[in-house]
Amino acid sequence: MKYMLLVCGDDTADASGMAPVEPWVEELGAERGVRLHGHRLRLPADAVTVRVRDGEVLRTDGPFAETKEYVAGFDILDCATMEEAIEAAAKHPVATIGAMEIRAFWEDEDAEGEIRRLDAELTEALRERDLDRAMVCYAPDVEVFHPVSGMEQSGADALRKAQEEWFAALAGPADREVLDFRVRIDESVAFSHALVRLRAPLTDGTTLDSTTRVTTGYRAAGDRWRIVHQHMSVPSDAGSPPAGETRS
Missing domain, CATH: 3.10.450.50 (Nuclear Transport Factor 2; Chain: A,)
Known part of the structure; x- marks a missing residue:
């Protein structure tokens, strides 16, 4: 089953002691085949939020909500169970300073x-x-x-x-x-x-x-x-x- 792993950073946390992400990518991707792909995202300051109200497109520079936590990147995991996905997320270096949100894909397509x-x-x-x-x-x-x-x-x-x-x-x-x-x-x-x-x-x-x-x-x-x-x-x-x- 496929899971979306949202890598949530915290702009108030000290990341100086965080382990590098590359070994996690190597282990989960090349060695175990659990990580299918993923990517870092630009900071919230570079985001654009779009809303449509009464037919008018409203653009706001920045994230849709002001918060110290933000989505810094994402990974697509292919795991047999949620427990396996949790194990993979817990090994991610950002989990030590931020949070990892795991959400399963809908399985309604063949x-x-x-x-x-x-x-x-x-x-x-x-x-x-x-x-x-x-x-x-x-x-x-x-x-x-x-x-x-x-x-x-x-x-x-x-x-x-x-x-x-x-x-x-x-x-x-x-x-x-x-x-x-x-x-x-x-x-x-x-x-x-x-x-x-x-x-x-x-x-x-x-x-x-x-x-x-x-x-x-x-x-x-x-x-x-x-x-x-x-x-x-x-x-x-x-x-x-x-x-x-x-x-x-």
Whole structure:
């Protein structure tokens, strides 16, 4: 479960003896994988408070409330329980001079399920050779290196053109079988790693039968996920495409 850790400083406290934060970040992040990411914030004096009253936007320089305690930064934690999150917060150096507020994320969204459904949509689009259905899965600024054209493509328009060439090489429906699919999600960004087997008849009379390792990057745009990057490693004897290392 994910927790927001609000790091609350105290402008009346003496921070001269506080331990550095870097070892905490190293232990909780790189070593244990509990800290997903976080950042320091500017001081309250640099804040801007915005209110809307009777349709008028009211701006006030400074924090929304005058208090000696303020949010100095934040960290996103991925912990099994609240007790684990409390343990992580207690190790933060600022806890010795300020306070750490822990708040759990709402768990009413199924991001992994949405990404898995997106991958299933690609499978169906390929089977039906439905280019429009496939393109809906990609972001407008997607970056690709397509196996058919052999050239780097940038943007959805370039990808569509390359996909048209790919679909034209198929003599019938393509079977896309996902043998392994693992997803890692961090807020609005996600990555998946998969083994994918493609089988399809080709217009030159041969048959494509290739197992590829696919790494895909996703970004949440509005209320849906879309693909922004895809890397595909293809064996050199796959028959099509001919290159030993290609990306799409």
